[in-house]
Amino acid sequence: MNxxxxxxxxxxxxxxxxxxxxxxxxxxxVPLHKATGEQATIVPKLEPVVATRGRPAxxxxxxxxxxxxxxxxxxxxVVIGRSAEEGAERPFxxxxxxxxxxxxxxxxxxxxxxxxxPSTTMTRPATPTSTTPRSSPTTTASTPTTSSTTLxxxxxxxxxxxxxxxxSYRVNDSLPLRLCDRGEMVRQVQQRLAExxxxxxxxxxxxxxxxxxxxxxFQQQNPxxxxxxxxxxxxxxxxxxxxxxxxxx
Amino acid sequence: VREVRLNAVNGGRPTTSFEDFIAGxxxxxxxxxxxxxxxxxxxxxxxxxxxxxxxxxxxLLAMSNPVGYLFRVGQTAVRSQTRWQHAPLFPADRGSxxxxxxxxxxxxxxxxxxxxxxxxxxxxxxxxxxxxxxAELLDIPVSTLKNHLHRGAKRLRRTLERRS
Numbered sequence: 001m002n003x004x005x006x007x008x009x010x011x012x013x014x015x016x017x018x019x020x021x022x023x024x025x026x027x028x029x030v031p032l033h034k035a036t037g038e039q040a041t042i043v044p045k046l047e048p049v050v051a052t053r054g055r056p057a058x059x060x061x062x063x064x065x066x067x068x069x070x071x072x073x074x075x076x077x078v079v080i081g082r083s084a085e086e087g088a089e090r091p092f093x094x095x096x097x098x099x100x101x102x103x104x105x106x107x108x109x110x111x112x113x114x115x116x117x118p119s120t121t122m123t124r125p126a127t128p129t130s131t132t133p134r135s136s137p138t139t140t141a142s143t144p145t146t147s148s149t150t151l152x153x154x155x156x157x158x159x160x161x162x163x164x165x166x167x168s169y170r171v172n173d174s175l176p177l178r179l180c181d182r183g184e185m186v187r188q189v190q191q192r193l194a195e196x197x198x199x200x201x202x203x204x205x206x207x208x209x210x211x212x213x214x215x216x217x218f219q220q221q222n223p224x225x226x227x228x229x230x231x232x233x234x235x236x237x238x239x240x241x242x243x244x245x246x247x248x249x
Numbered sequence: 250v251r252e253v254r255l256n257a258v259n260g261g262r263p264t265t266s267f268e269d270f271i272a273g274x275x276x277x278x279x280x281x282x283x284x285x286x287x288x289x290x291x292x293x294x295x296x297x298x299x300x301x302x303x304x305x306x307x308x309l310l311a312m313s314n315p316v317g318y319l320f321r322v323g324q325t326a327v328r329s330q331t332r333w334q335h336a337p338l339f340p341a342d343r344g345s346x347x348x349x350x351x352x353x354x355x356x357x358x359x360x361x362x363x364x365x366x367x368x369x370x371x372x373x374x375x376x377x378x379x380x381x382x383x384a385e386l387l388d389i390p391v392s393t394l395k396n397h398l399h400r401g402a403k404r405l406r407r408t409l410e411r412r413s
Contacts, residue, residue, distance in 0.1 A: 005405070005406065005409070006374055008352060008355050009374040012352060012355055012356070012371075013374075013375030013376045016280070016284075017376075020288055020291065020292055023288050024292050171296055173292065173299050188303065
């Protein structure tokens with residue numbers, strides 16, 4: 001190995017180290033307050049690899065919105081068709097039945113109940129219908145005889161546009177594990193948490209709010225740990241020290 | 250109280266020793282895994298190996314060559330992850346992402362090596378590990394490492410001469 005090539009290789013080694021540090025920080029350092037509120041500003045270069053393993057949160061959101069739109073469109077067509085048939089014969093029947101529904105349900109403000117829309121009670125008044133909860137808001141607008149004061153405007157925010165805790169999850173290999181991390185280490189921590197404090201915790205390798213709650217519970221149960229929701233060396237050692245201790249007993 | 254309990258669990262070892270071991274091993278592991286798989290996958294593989302180390306630390310501390318075993322763990326992690334994907338070449342995936350890479354010839358020549366040769370050359374010549382250290386990290390005998398180095402360096406030299 002001649003010295004010129006050796007020097008080139010040394011420089012390459014330094015560059016590789018720098019690139020690795022940069023990649024590690026790219027995965028690790030996420031401004032959490034930003035990640036929870038709005039879209040994460042940092043788009044990591046690892047996205048193609050992450051996308052095959054991460055949760056497709058945006059995909060589910062798009063799916064939910066499109067399903068809601070389809071359901072609304074179908075319900076609209078049904079309502080228009082039925083009202084065109086029956087509207088001339090019994091114009092006030094739906095209003096009275098709606099009043100009956102409103103009296104039988106004392107809480108129209110709750111999110112799920114008023115979605116049992118006047119169109120379905122109009123067509124099938126006897127059965128308590130089990131329609132999808134997304135079909136209400138435009139049907140209330142389309143039926144002319146409904147007293148729309150008893151119905152809240154729209155309840156779709158709870159289903160479609162609720163902010164997820166983490167828009168994206170990032171690989172983390174260093175010990176302060178925190179909200180919105182993911183990876184094998186998170187999975188192992190979740191497994192230990194499920195064995196100790198939170199038996200119902202889903203062990204999936206994603207550090208979500210439920211995992212954070214479990215971490216907080218574990219830290220409260222173990223005096224000497226700082227209750228901060230982060231899995232640092234102290235919490236990690238306490239978790240797996242318990243594992244080895246129970247295994248020895 | 251907690252410290253005492255942990256020391257008892259750890260067999261009297263101070264609790265910081267395992268953290269120190271992991272911290273030191275992670276640097277070497279990351280270099281080796283990056284030399285084998287590239288930066289992005291190497292960082293991920295190092296993360297998985299570190300996580301495995303934390304969970305199986307009792308097994309690990311009983312081993313004669315824990316770092317070499319962790320290197321295998323990282324390789325297994327990458328293999329299970331990239332089975333259905335194209336394995337990225339060592340520098341080629343970074344060359345396009347970073348236009349300021351000043352030595353494309355060398356990186357292309359390194360990418361043409363076999364993975365074993367590339368890891369050996371990178372560890373010994375680029376990062377400056379001694380033969381014994383690199384062989385322990387890769388969990389291979391020193392003579393095998395020398396073979397990889399010799400053939401890798403020869404091929405590297407030829408490729409570079411042909412390019413220039």
